[in-house]
Amino acid sequence: MRHAGKLITFEGPDGAGKTTQIQLTAQVLEESGYSVVRTREPGGTRLSEAIRQLLLDPCYKEMSGVTEALLYAGARAQLVSEVLLPALAAGNVVLCDRFVDSSLAYQGYGRGLDLEMLRVINTFALHKLGTFCTVLLDLPPEEGLGRSAGVAERDRLEQENLSFHRRVRDGYLILARDYPGRIKVVNASADPRLVQEQIQEYVMAYLTGRDQGGAFE
Numbered sequence: 562m563r564h565a566g567k568l569i570t571f572e573g574p575d576g577a578g579k580t581t582q583i584q585l586t587a588q589v590l591e592e593s594g595y596s597v598v599r600t601r602e603p604g605g606t607r608l609s610e611a612i613r614q615l616l617l618d619p620c621y622k623e624m625s626g627v628t629e630a631l632l633y634a635g636a637r638a639q640l641v642s643e644v645l646l647p648a649l650a651a652g653n654v655v656l657c658d659r660f661v662d663s664s665l666a667y668q669g670y671g672r673g674l675d676l677e678m679l680r681v682i683n684t685f686a687l688h689k690l691g692t693f694c695t696v697l698l699d700l701p702p703e704e705g706l707g708r709s710a711g712v713a714e715r716d717r718l719e720q721e722n723l724s725f726h727r728r729v730r731d732g733y734l735i736l737a738r739d740y741p742g743r744i745k746v747v748n749a750s751a752d753p754r755l756v757q758e759q760i761q762e763y764v765m766a767y768l769t770g771r772d773q774g775g776a777f778e
Contacts, residue, residue: 564595566649567768568690570660573698574730575719576705577749578756582698583656585757586764590654595768598648601658603636606643612636617716624717626672630679633664638686646688654768661687661777662695662736662744667718670732671725680778687777694767694774696760697737698749702726705749743775 569586571579587597603613612632615621637660648655661683669676702723737744745763747756766772 564652564654564768566652566655567774568645568649568655568657568693569764569767570657570662570693570695571698572659572662572666572695572733572744573749574700574702574705574726574733576707577698577700578753579658579698581753582696582757582760583658586760587656589757589761590764590768596651596653598644598653598655599658600640600644600655602640602660602663603633605640605657608643609636609639612639617718619714619717619720621717626668626674629672630664630668630674630682633668634682634686637661637664637683638688641686641688641690645690649691660693660695662697662733665736666729666732670735671721671729684777690777692774692776693743694763694772695744696763697733697744697746698756699730699733699737699746700749702730740775740778742773 571583573579583599587599590597602609603616604610612635616624616629616632616636645655645657664679664683665676668674669679706719706723706726734746737746747759747763749756751759763772767774
């Protein structure tokens with residue numbers, strides 16, 4: 562059965578379980594007859610993955626917030642043109658691990674960069690991408706960082722202090738408050754099965770037209 566292409570993005574702090582929930586969501590959708598494409602940010606293309614290495618390498622501690630924002634937008638522009646737009650045109654459901662809201666949360670609220678500047682940069686990067694739905698997996702940064710404590714080496718952003726990660730979380734929740742039609746908040750502290758049930762409810766509402774999602778603003 563052919564379905565219209567839809568983009569669903571997954572956001573949240575480090576350790577929120579996005580990767581696991583995306584895997585589970587993809588499995589459910591494929592079993593329901595949807596063609597699913599999974600990707601991530603920054604990354605998803607050869608060029609974007611190279612930019613990812615620059616962004617997350619802890620050795621680049623001198624990277625400015627503006628440089629960071631522009632690199633993320635560049636990786637995003639490549640992903641949109643090379644992967645997202647073709648996949649959506651072919652009727653796929655695209656599940657993306659992080660997307661444009663990460664730039665507002667991390668570089669805007671976390672770094673303190675001008676939000677309107679970030680919106681202008683990223684509107685240009687999105688190539689007039691249409692509406693999409695965002696699942697925000699929310700949990701306290703203390704819990705998220707605790708979950709990822711076993712990682713051999715934390716990346717450059719994971720190494721930021723707790724105050725930074727608290728600002729990022731606050732930023733995500735502000736975005737969810739301002740754009741409730743597009744951003745759906747899920748309590749990521751709950752049992753993973755309950756988290757997945759809530760995600761499925763939001764995702765199926767969007768895919769079946771009961772929820773219209775929204776465009777990036």
